[in-house]
Amino acid sequence: MLTSAKRYAPLGIFAAVAALSASLIPPTLSQEAATIRIDGSSTVYPVTEAVAEAFQKAEGGKVRVTVGISGTGGGFKKFCRGETDISNASRPILAKEMEACKAAGVRYIELPVAYDALTVVVNPRNTWAKSLTVAELKKIWEPGSTINNWNQVRKGFPNIPLKLFGAGADSGTFDYFTEAINGKAKASRKDYTASEDDNVLVQGVSRERGALGYFGYAYYAENKSKLKPVAIDNGKGPVMPSEKTVVDGTYQPLSRPIFIYVNAKAAQRPEVKKFITYYLNNAPAMVKKVKYVPLPASAYKTVLANFNKNRIGTIFGGKEAVGLTINELLSLEAKE
Template sequence: MRSKSLFTALALLMLILLLAACGNAEGNSNEESSGNSEGSGDTEGESAESTEVLVDGSSTVFPIMEAVAEEYQKENPEARVNIGVSGSGGGFEKFVAGETHLSNASRPIKKEEKQALKETGIEYTQFEIALDGLSIVVNKENDWVDQLTVDQLNKMWSADGGVTTWSDINEKWPDEKIQFYSPGADSGTFDYFSEVVLGEEGQIRQNASLSEDDNVLVQGVTSSPNAISYFGYAYYAENKDNLRAVPIVNDNGKTVKPSQETVQSGEYPFSRPLFTYVKHSALENESVYNFAKYTLEHAGEMAESVGYVAKPGSAYEDALQKLGEAAGK
């Protein structure tokens, strides 16, 4: 009996030890899973296993990147490219926070944005991917505005310009109240327009309707013959049946309309480069590197397909070399 009791006790002890061991193994498994889950959800998205590429920023650059991403994903069905439209400023905020791999912008990065990236230890390279002609547009029915100068635009859009009606600009124009539609304050287009038209100290008029969505601006102008707005050339080209681009007087006194030729030559006064910024550490991820490389290889072609202007071919060759250096290839 005692032998049988001893055997039972030993068996019970072994069962307890076995269950304890299983419990520890399960606990270790859970801890590893939690760690892996945290890594796979890292906003940096730099795991070599991740195939998702995270892009955000300018609504002006968006049509180019959207076209690039569509073609890239056709050729690489396993790839996932997520493109947001937070505006140039909003895109840089996400870039600084480590939430994106590429940041699109319709104006150069600001000093304070550079400093924020430096403080967070994020290294990056700026790439010019296309050219744009910021277009001043009015309704198709507006047949009185034949041209505008930068000074007239300043008076129209400035908070203290004193302009309410078209006749305030030219007495021969209708005594009708102007409706103003502008990109939002996070937009690089807003920043660019403010700099070249309003000046460093200038403030945009308070009654302007602001939106980060360029399509909303298009709808605003097409819905009223007394409306005016400004946005990238591609959005004008896409809606030119319902909009009219206003010729602008350049520094040489010549009246110039935006076109692919006048934008590339710089003859149009509101010609400007478009950018994407690439995070160096993200290039360790082959998916990010391959997409960035594909972007630079096809940006010119895609830019022209959506209504923008390509840079000279040599510019893209130089950009590809810079990308390879940034990736350590």
């Protein structure tokens, strides 16, 4: 049974799991059950949540898994203080976080688990913004931007106020989006509705005709009746987010890998080792279930082998992975 340190995703398929969490310790869960503590990205949450629920059932109450949503940055703060065993992350660990972990003596194993198409969405009543260029997105979101009406975005767009909804500063999605669109992580205008909880953003965009927002594809897929995706034009024509465009590398620059980070000391505990093995063995089905893009089956075997070899550290050197295709990620995994 899942418990959350912060909140649950209350919509659609996530609601069923949240409803099951009414009691902290269900009758089938032993008071002495081993506990695995997870926190971090709201983007990765749906995958880890689905795996955790299935794993706990498979273990018959012997292991308790808690999954919180503090955002990637917030999750790493807890992880590097040794407060969690696993950190969900929608971007690679950054240099400052690496230093924080090092200072606290926390070593970690980096495991890519899926790909996400970071999705730009508008309200269903928006009939004009079927696609946006990267340059237009930058004009909207760059620091100091004064764009507050759709007619300022592109000639021919209507005179309708532009209401912006985006990830909060502790979110890996915020870091990735600002790096990909504005050229520098965390470089963004500040006058918008921000949250680390993507469901808050979903609700905001669904209520405002002139709204524009962004978050992980799973949250769009779970709320298709309330949202409309926008095709992204990176100079080669508009491309919609989808499994196909992520796999073939055409959905750029908003296609990205997502990760879990495992505390290397915690990884030696039998229940954590069993959980990670279960996670990676079942990832293809679980990832598809929550509408993200699974890695090739062979990749999960490689990632599991890296975990079993206790491969410490990151392959990204404290930097973002903007524009990294699945094949490029697998090439990096294989080299290490």
